[in-house]
Amino acid sequence: MPAAIPSFARVLILAAVLVPTFAVADTPDKKPYRSAKEIIDAAPASAWRDLDPANTLYMQLPAGRVVIELAPGFAPNHVANIKALAQGGFWDGTSIYRSQDNFVVQFGDADADDPAKAKHFPANAKDKLPAEFTRNSEGVAFDKLPDVDGWAPQVGFADGFPVARDPKTSTMWMTHCYGIVGAGRNNDPASSTGAELYVVIGQAPRALDRNLTLVGRVVKGMELLSAIPRGPDPMGFYEKPEQRTPIVSIKLASDVPESERTPLQLLRTDIQAFRDATEARRNRVDDFYQTPAGHIDLCNVPLPTRDPMVKADAGK
Amino acid sequence: MPAAIPSFARVLILAAVLVPTFAVADTPDKKPYRSAKEIIDAAPASAWRDLDPANTLYMQLPAGRVVIELAPGFAPNHVANIKALAQGGFWDGTSIYRSQDNFVVQFGDADADDPAKAKHFPANAKDKLPAEFTRNSEGVAFDKLPDVDGWAPQVGFADGFPVARDPKTSTMWMTHCYGIVGAGRNNDPASSTGAELYVVIGQAPRALDRNLTLVGRVVKGMELLSAIPRGPDPMGFYEKPEQRTPIVSIKLASDVPESERTPLQLLRTDIQAFRDATEARRNRVDDFYQTPAGHIDLCNVPLPTRDPMVKADAGK
Numbered sequence: 001m002p003a004a005i006p007s008f009a010r011v012l013i014l015a016a017v018l019v020p021t022f023a024v025a026d027t028p029d030k031k032p033y034r035s036a037k038e039i040i041d042a043a044p045a046s047a048w049r050d051l052d053p054a055n056t057l058y059m060q061l062p063a064g065r066v067v068i069e070l071a072p073g074f075a076p077n078h079v080a081n082i083k084a085l086a087q088g089g090f091w092d093g094t095s096i097y098r099s100q101d102n103f104v105v106q107f108g109d110a111d112a113d114d115p116a117k118a119k120h121f122p123a124n125a126k127d128k129l130p131a132e133f134t135r136n137s138e139g140v141a142f143d144k145l146p147d148v149d150g151w152a153p154q155v156g157f158a159d160g161f162p163v164a165r166d167p168k169t170s171t172m173w174m175t176h177c178y179g180i181v182g183a184g185r186n187n188d189p190a191s192s193t194g195a196e197l198y199v200v201i202g203q204a205p206r207a208l209d210r211n212l213t214l215v216g217r218v219v220k221g222m223e224l225l226s227a228i229p230r231g232p233d234p235m236g237f238y239e240k241p242e243q244r245t246p247i248v249s250i251k252l253a254s255d256v257p258e259s260e261r262t263p264l265q266l267l268r269t270d271i272q273a274f275r276d277a278t279e280a281r282r283n284r285v286d287d288f289y290q291t292p293a294g295h296i297d298l299c300n301v302p303l304p305t306r307d308p309m310v311k312a313d314a315g316k
Numbered sequence: 317m318p319a320a321i322p323s324f325a326r327v328l329i330l331a332a333v334l335v336p337t338f339a340v341a342d343t344p345d346k347k348p349y350r351s352a353k354e355i356i357d358a359a360p361a362s363a364w365r366d367l368d369p370a371n372t373l374y375m376q377l378p379a380g381r382v383v384i385e386l387a388p389g390f391a392p393n394h395v396a397n398i399k400a401l402a403q404g405g406f407w408d409g410t411s412i413y414r415s416q417d418n419f420v421v422q423f424g425d426a427d428a429d430d431p432a433k434a435k436h437f438p439a440n441a442k443d444k445l446p447a448e449f450t451r452n453s454e455g456v457a458f459d460k461l462p463d464v465d466g467w468a469p470q471v472g473f474a475d476g477f478p479v480a481r482d483p484k485t486s487t488m489w490m491t492h493c494y495g496i497v498g499a500g501r502n503n504d505p506a507s508s509t510g511a512e513l514y515v516v517i518g519q520a521p522r523a524l525d526r527n528l529t530l531v532g533r534v535v536k537g538m539e540l541l542s543a544i545p546r547g548p549d550p551m552g553f554y555e556k557p558e559q560r561t562p563i564v565s566i567k568l569a570s571d572v573p574e575s576e577r578t579p580l581q582l583l584r585t586d587i588q589a590f591r592d593a594t595e596a597r598r599n600r601v602d603d604f605y606q607t608p609a610g611h612i613d614l615c616n617v618p619l620p621t622r623d624p625m626v627k628a629d630a631g632k
Contacts, residue, residue: 102542133606150463150465150612151611151613204613207597207600211606284523287503293525300520
């Protein structure tokens with residue numbers, strides 16, 4: 001009877017991905033294998049960092065809240081402008097007006113093309129910023145992955161974000177991984193303002209690295225963005241305004257009463273437990289895996305979050 | 317006035333991605349740069365191949381039709397079983413019972429775990445197949461990408477699918493790129509039947525390569541799968557049956573009257589136009605790009621399709 005087979009098949013692709021069973025590995029140093037989840041669960045409280053409310057955006061959609069961690073170290077001018085836009089209520093009542101499959105959702109003022117309808121910026125927001133495609137990497141703590149990367153000389157983490165680094169030019173830049181938030185621009189490299197933002201929802205389009213200013217990362221609520229029905233246009237725009245997803249508001253977390261903030265911590269990327277968890281993913285040893293990859297791609301490294309009152313979500 | 321800036325910003329991230337403007341490049345061989353779209357639009361009719369109806373699945377959802385190209389060269393036993401399951405109506409009335417963000421949707425018999433409710437296989441479908449994680453690469457035409465890949469010694473295309481290859485072991489395998497279809501299994505490597513299938517909807521989980529049998533690729537209708545609301549369970553399962561997406565039917569295209577088939581052609585991957593288009597994406601020269609990537613990842617190479625009666629969708 002075949003009935004039992006689909007059953008196991010359904011259970012087990014899960015098992016492989018989220019709850020690898022414990023197994024004693026015959027590794028050279030004879031340490032027993034621990035799964036990424038086990039390593040992360042055992043990490044001390046100091047392994048976790050709080051989000052800085054002054055650099056956290058809450059995007060309120062009808063379906064719930066999306067939490068974005070801003071990256072002032074990478075895009076100080078854009079982040080300052082985004083804060084001014086949020087504090088001025090710029091996005092309240094705007095929309096997600098684009099969802100292109102395997103690429104990005106984009107949001108902001110859908111009427112920006114129409115001078116008669118376009119929203120004005122708050123008084124303290126700027127309409128002209130420098131491009132912030134890369135930053136000087138000197139003195140910036142960098143946790144390098146040992147893995148080869150085709151797009152950049154080095155990849156790893158800085159300020160908790162996935163980044164690339166070029167020692168020859170002493171530059172560093174954020175990478176277009178899933179959930180990264182970037183600022184749309186014109187052909188003029190210095191034409192983004194942070195008012196029109198996009199979020200990567202597919203295979204990392206890393207050809208865009210160093211060509212746009214990246215401003216942060218969605219740390220909670222990605223599923224509210226990634227599952228938005230795609231627009232019929234080849235670029236994912238909607239035909240009718242009512243197809244857009246309304247944005248109730250985008251606020252700085254520091255402007256929201258503490259009791260209404262989302263409790264959320266992120267695993268630090270500059271600690272041994274993070275490195276160990278990444279290695280456990282790179283070379284899995286469990287009952288499911290026949291062939292450990294021996295490699296991990298920068299954009300495949302989960303950046304675990306947890307509600308400090310509950311338990312960690314170690315990710316896949 | 318800032319109004320014009322968001323406007324341009326909105327237009328231009330598109331322009332960069334889908335409609336690079338023509339520009340004369342100062343390349344070493346002095347050939348003018350042509351965008352991938354221009355190259356593909358200029359390709360002769362012979363650059364396109366028809367889908368083989370005997371190896372094409374039509375998955376009918378309430379929202380429309382998903383077209384899957386099967387890969388008999390990579391998984392002959394699974395593909396034969398999938399055909400038997402489709403011809404026996406196995407999936408008609410089943411569902412997409414899982415949608416896990418940045419990972420997979422999975423479909424088949426949601427009641428497979430319950431022996432009392434599980435669907436029986438059609439008489440000519442098998443409940444035991446060999447694992448088909450890799451194939452012998454000898455004699456298999458392989459169009460190698462020049463780009464480095466961290467997961468495998470070589471990557472490229474075979475039979476029109478994205479694949480990896482190891483010359484040392486003379487093996488080749490399909491890779492877990494966006495839209496690839498795989499067969500869920502138990503810990504036993506030979507426990508997949510093809511009845512429970514998953515489709516990659518996020519960053520390529522290539523650590524799964526060579527650990528599961530991949531059976532084909534979604535060539536049309538991905539947006540009907542990728543935008544399905546995620547399940548609340550950490551692994552994307554739904555709490556209630558009514559949250560699942562019903563599958564009206566899955567049929568072999570050859571069992572559908574010709575007049576009801578989806579007209580669809582795929583660009584061949586073994587031709588110069590495909591290589592040229594890939595190179596045009598690897599090193600973009602247009603008014604938007606400040607820094608061409610000089611690289612492309614296997615899973616970032618679009619595999620263009622077209623309705624032969626209309627025009628090509630060259631992809632991003």
